[in-house]
Each structure stands twice: as C-alpha cells, then as structure tokens.
Amino acid sequence: MIGLDTSHVSAFAKLLNDHTQEYHVPGGRIVAAYPGGSPDFELSWSRLTGFRQELADNYGVSIMDSPAEVAERCDAVLLLSVDGRLHLQQLQAIAASRKPVFVDKPFAVNSEDARAMAALSREYGFPMMSCSALRYAGALTAALQDAEQGAVIGADYYGPLEIQPTQPGFYWYGIHTAEMLFRTMGAGCQSVRTTTNADHDQVVGIWADGRVGTIRGNRRGNKTFGGLVHREKGTQFVNTAAVAKPYYAGLLEQVMQMFATGVPDVAASETLEIIRFLEAANESRETGLTVQL
Structure with missing residues (x-):
C-alpha cells in the first residue's frame, strides 16, 4: 500500500488479510506500506497515524520509507493516497518496477496528470486500473x-x-x-x-x-x-x-483479478474520459x- 490516509486502508486490509471476514477476498495480503500524506489536506494528515498503527499492530505490515521500497517488496501495488494531486508523482516513483497498480479514486485531479499516468503504464508495460468502489x-x-x-x-x-x-x-x-x-x-x-x-x-x-x-x-x-x-x-x-x-469487496475482487491476469476491468481510455x-x-x-x- 502507498498512502495510509484513507479509510480504504483499513477496509482493504481487513478484506485481504483477515480470513475470518465475511467478504474476505483471497489471492493476496498486505505486507508493506508507505504512509505518504498531504500537510495541506486535513482529511489526509489527520488520519495517517491511526491507519499506520492499525496496519503495523493488527496485520504485521512493514512500514517503508519510500514508494519505491514498497514496490520492491511486493508483487502488486495499491496506490491509495487520498490526495489525487500526489498520484502522478507516486506512480513515477514505482513505474520502473513494472508491478501491477491499482490507483484509488480520484485517479487524478486534471486531465494532464491522468494522461501522463496512462503514458507511464504504456511506457513501462505494467497493468493499471483505477475506479471508485x-x-x-x-x-x-x-x-x-x-x-x-x-x-x-x-x-x-x-x-x-x-x-x-x-x-x-x-x-x-x-x-x-x-x-x-x-x-x-x-x-x-x-x-x-x-x-x-x-x-x-x-x-x-x-x-x-x-x-x-x-x-x-x-x-x-x-x-x-x-x-x-x-x-x-x-x-x-x-x-x-x-x-x-x-462496495469495497466488489472492487477488490476486480483488482485482485487484474493483479492475477494483467487485464484491468476498466480500460485506461475510459478512466481518462471520466x-x-x-x-x-x-x-x-x-x-x-x-x-x-
């Protein structure tokens, strides 16, 4: 996981790592994470500590110092940063790893960043998907x-x-x-x-x-x-x-399928249009x- 400033952190960790959850999604588990955060966005910085602690204490997730370290440790990446302004920069940091990436909503907050992110996926040849739950x-x-x-x-x-x-x-x-x-x-x-x-x-x-x-x-x-x-x-x-x-369970099922097959359910062209x-x-x-x- 990259970005520990959204409730999706807790929701996805429970569905993936806790096999006792009613709607548990099999196929993978969270093992490493980078907190990130935006100091000018209260809904980001105010939630970092709690979700970081939950991952470390409840699920034994290793906290890394950079997005690149997360990509090195994992087979696939959930880029969850709540601030869409950060997504291009964070994707640039992990693109060379060529790991499959799910980018949480909003994919970007302008078309220029969105096109640049799609171009990174094409250039480095990694599957990428983004959508709302x-x-x-x-x-x-x-x-x-x-x-x-x-x-x-x-x-x-x-x-x-x-x-x-x-x-x-x-x-x-x-x-x-x-x-x-x-x-x-x-x-x-x-x-x-x-x-x-x-x-x-x-x-x-x-x-x-x-x-x-x-x-x-x-x-x-x-x-x-x-x-x-x-x-x-x-x-x-x-x-x-x-x-x-x-909603998150239905989304995560599609994300895990994309991680396994390399084929996103939502085409990049549609995400760019949205x-x-x-x-x-x-x-x-x-x-x-x-x-x-």
Whole structure:
C-alpha cells in the first residue's frame, strides 16, 4: 500500500488479510506500506497515524520509507493516497518496477496528470486500473445484468457531493456517481453542462449516440448513493443500500483479478474520459456554459 490516509486502508486490509471476514477476498495480503500524506489536506494528515498503527499492530505490515521500497517488496501495488494531486508523482516513483497498480479514486485531479499516468503504464508495460468502489456496488451490478427490459437508453445517478478545496469540485465525491454512470452508459460522452447552487449540483452529459446521462450531487439532505437505469421497455431503480456486500469487496475482487491476469476491468481510455468528464463538469460549474469533452 502507498498512502495510509484513507479509510480504504483499513477496509482493504481487513478484506485481504483477515480470513475470518465475511467478504474476505483471497489471492493476496498486505505486507508493506508507505504512509505518504498531504500537510495541506486535513482529511489526509489527520488520519495517517491511526491507519499506520492499525496496519503495523493488527496485520504485521512493514512500514517503508519510500514508494519505491514498497514496490520492491511486493508483487502488486495499491496506490491509495487520498490526495489525487500526489498520484502522478507516486506512480513515477514505482513505474520502473513494472508491478501491477491499482490507483484509488480520484485517479487524478486534471486531465494532464491522468494522461501522463496512462503514458507511464504504456511506457513501462505494467497493468493499471483505477475506479471508485461504487462502480461495483451490488445493486448496480444486479441491475446491469438484468437486461430483460432492453438496451440502456440513459441513466441518472445521485450521491453526496462534499467540496474539498484541494480536490476541485467534482473530483472528490463526484467521481463516485460518475463511475456508476460510465459503467452504465459506457464511454462516448461528448459534452456536459452543470447547474449549481449552494446545496446541489447536477451535470447533464450528452453521449455521441444522443443518449443522456446525469449525475446529481447533494450537499444537503440525502447522503446516499443510487440512481435510475433507463431501458427501452422500463426503468430500474438502483438502491445501493439494499445489498449488504460492501462496495469495497466488489472492487477488490476486480483488482485482485487484474493483479492475477494483467487485464484491468476498466480500460485506461475510459478512466481518462471520466477524468475529463469531471474536469469539464467543473469548468461548466464555473462558467455556466456547455463544455465539450
């Protein structure tokens, strides 16, 4: 693990290292970690000590002095730093090891960094995957597998949207609903327009084939995730709270499969489009104009 400043540290360690967990994910265990951290981001520095101690005390994880040392000690890397601004720099530090890498959300907080990270994966030839755990929420998976009502013609998702200055606009929590939207709709969004006020944001995306997909961010009221999948013959409600299995377990299963096979479930091209989608949504949020991807 690289970056011990997120609750995902604890969630992933329990699912991988503790065989007694109900949703234990087999195939690997956490053995080494680098704390990292961002001194200008309270949600980073304030959590480092606790998660570092949990890994060392509960799971016997060795704490390393650099990302490169972690890569040397491991077969694969979970790059979990909560601050997306650090991901390019940390990936640069381990790229030469050519180890498979999962980069936690947000992959990057601008398209330039995202493209540079994808280029590192291609240059050094290591598999890489990045996404939100909400992409693999059980209720969403079930809805997409049930195609009795025909092809997907649109989708609307909602979730909380806290604003963190170091992770501009939609990057911090908008990534969750955006991942749900892109898993449903696929790539191909051409333009976005954002409507915003103090309590809510809504992004309307237009796909190349004319389909419309939206994400709604709430800073007041509803703090849950969910949505609607519109099909040719009906609409499905995606209630993420209706399935007991943690989002992280579904995500970690896909990550471990990527580590074993070298084939990511989410293509780099789609991840780059999602980052650009969020970037364009932020631009529209500031200007009120429709922004082309």
